[in-house]
Amino acid sequence: MDGSKFDLKKYFIKKHTIIKDEQIFEPIYIPECLVHREKELSLLASYFKSTIYKNSINSGGSVKSGKQLIIQGSVGLGKTVVVKQFGLTLEDYCQNRAEDNIIRISFFHMNCRRQRSWYLIFTSILRHLVPAFPIRGFSADELLTYLIKIVKERNQGLLICLDEIDYLLTESKGQDLLYSLIRHHEGVSLNEQAQISLILITRNPHFQTFLDPALLSSLSNSVIIFEPYTYSQLLDILLQRAQRGLNERGYSDDILKAITSIANKSGDARYAIELLWRSAKVAEQQEAKEIEFEHVRKAQISVFPIKHSIVTDLSPQLKSVLLSLALLLKCDKDRAFVTTKEVREKYNEICIYSQLKPRKQTQFWLYLQELEKQGLVELEVHNTHHNGKSSGRTTLIGISDFPVDELLHLLEVNSSSSHTS
Ligand SMILES: Nc1ncnc2c1ncn2[C@@H]1O[C@H](COP(=O)(O)OP(=O)(O)OP(=O)(O)O)[C@@H](O)[C@H]1O
Ligand SMILES: [Mg+2]
Secondary structure, eight states, X not given: OOOOOOXXXXXXXXXXXXXXXXXXXXXXXXXXXXXXOHHHHHHHXXXXXXXXXXXXXXXXXXXXXXXXXXXXXXXXXXXXHHHHHXXXXXXXXTTTOGGGXXXXXXXXXEETTTSOSHHHHXXXXXXXXXXXXXOTTOOHXXXXXXXXXXXXXXXXXXXXXXXXXXXXXXXXXXXXXHHHHHHTTTTOOGGGOOEEEEEEEESOTTGXXXXXXXXXXXXXXXEEEOOOOOHHXXXXXXXXXXXXXXXXXXXXXXXXXXXXHHHTTTTOHHHHHHHHHHHHHHHHHTTOSSOOHHHHHHHHHHOOSSOHHHHXXXXXXXXXXXXXXXXXXXXXXXXXXXXXXXHHHXXXXXXXXXXXXXXXXXXXXXXXXXXXXXXSEEEEEEEEEETTEEEEEEEEEEEOSSOHHHHHHHHHHHHHHXXXX
């Protein structure tokens, strides 16, 4: 201890030397120009174009039925940001254009990892449309019926983006509701239609194989695939962020190129942007005037090509399973994998300590599969041998592409909130 008083003011008035505008690096920031996604934006516009016009007066001037589209692509390729920008621009364009025969369209972006049930999705849309709507006491099916009724009465359109849709379809009931949402206009006369269009976003390249055939045929193969960004595309995206968010003297072209080369393995724009931001932070902490390669190297340790929110949004049970695995791997640094039995034992211990009810083997196994689906763990089935003879199979578990210390930190920071449920 040096005995000097902690000076809060010193930190508050400390000026950024490299970062000009921190908001430019926040996840909710949407740049007005999405470089290298013009093609995808124009595909969206042509696909939904017909839905904005009313049917001719001869057909009653009613709205057209909605359309559905799937968007597929791996992490950080701009799926969310492109759809958000499209939806918000469409909503804006369709305001007050009744004289052009254009209907009003309301856009809703729903993250199905956060709003994990149809009930939550429908309540949040209904609350926006009708703030006084009495939500309690309804089932998800009833809420859907109300939603259709309200949209029909208003003679407007609804464009709902169900982002990370996989989280809603884990049970067959989830698929049934999606089916009802898509086919609600069947058997309804043209004048009575409600227009609800859907954009389903998934990272899973095999998404369609999980859909039951009726649902698959309804989605009628309308898919836009987002390809990973190339080196030069990523460089342009980084340059745009750097120009807006950093002081001109705080970075060089060579630094942007170095970050791009690192992110180029996955073509992931989120990773590239976060690495740039963290490098700027490291440089500022070290009171440097501009970002240097060493700052990028340091920053790289703390940026991972996986979203922290995937871990922090896990249920308390899933967090406990993951925590058990992380603790075991941390204790035994020489092993990349541990056995299911070991994780189960640790999990039981953690449940007692954190007042969670330990689940039975079948449910525990489902938790492991869920974590694997979310890309957090790797499961490897091995045949075991005893005295040269096969003696069964065992499953080994490891952590995918995520440093154990970082995972423990994330889980522990969150444990106070999760251990109470
Ligand atoms: N073409 C682009 N121009 C500018 N910024 C972009 C572009 N594409 C992506 N980004 C930025 O990269 C980050 C990741 O984009 P986004 O969240 O849309 O990815 P995603 O494909 O939805 O990823 P995930 O599957 O992980 O949800 C965001 O900060 C976004 O603003
Ligand atoms: Mg997304």
